[in-house]
Amino acid sequence: MFFDKEVSLFNRNFKDREEVIAELVSRMEEKELVTNEYKQSVIEREREFPTGLQTLPFGIAIPHADSENVLQTQIGFASLENPVEFKAMGSNEPVQVKLIFLLAIKNPNDHLDTLQKLIGIFQSEHLVNSFSACSSQDELNNVLEAAGLM
Template identity: 30%
Template sequence: MNNGNSVPQFFVEEIYHHFAEMFQEAFIVLDADYKTQAEFFCASSAILKQREYVKPSFCKAVMEREALYPTGLANEYIQFAIPHTDAFHVEKPFVFVTRLKNHIPFMHMGTTDIPVQAKVIFMLGIKNPEKQVGLLSDIMKCFNDGDFVRTILSIQDTHAMADYLKKQFGG
């Protein structure tokens, strides 16, 4: 029962677990042919900046953070990365999804010497840092699901990818 002194549980879950709106067709690139992290970060940051989702400082900030705190991950299904930076550099929340034609090396999260050959990158733009842990957790759960990985590797259309990701992340 809600006596007015607390927020109903369903509303709390909606606030913290509904990330579907962060996935937009305009921020999905399929079979991208980037050769380096820097090329990826610059190209994706330019798209985000043009649409006023990030500040001009975003590209440099995300590259610097990646160098200090690597975001590569690997499991039995895929190697991927989840780069992000401080909320200060973000104007509006987003997840920029890139599936690569060829892999880009990232260092494994928590290390400085174990490379990960990322095939998919989910670059996060978080405005509300409290939401970051939940979103990271949800992304990692999805990447640990073989069906999810097979689906995102097989979808050939950005509209279909956006629809699929919105459904997976609460839409």
């Protein structure tokens, strides 16, 4: 359900958080998962309510926006060769992020449950490292299955 359209980027480099968000949203637009307004709403929300999490061994971000521009639920994934700076959820402190999980949740009632499930998974350094080590969709699917997300 969350990853069935395979919006995934592996070991990529981006200049900043807006560039990686734009690339993930663009792939979601191509698959008709979100409207063309979704990118701007995610970027604006990220500025006001940052989503960076300092986990071990490096930061993770879970950018998202309200469901009004979501056509079908999907989570986009990106692993980065070099981290980009996000701001920490709750504190606005800089977080060097190497994994991004872009949420596009259609049903607003599922939003909080999805966030809680992801944050719980990110408590496992082993799973964080496993996500980072993925270099293909098949490898990512195996980690997602092990994490209970497929």
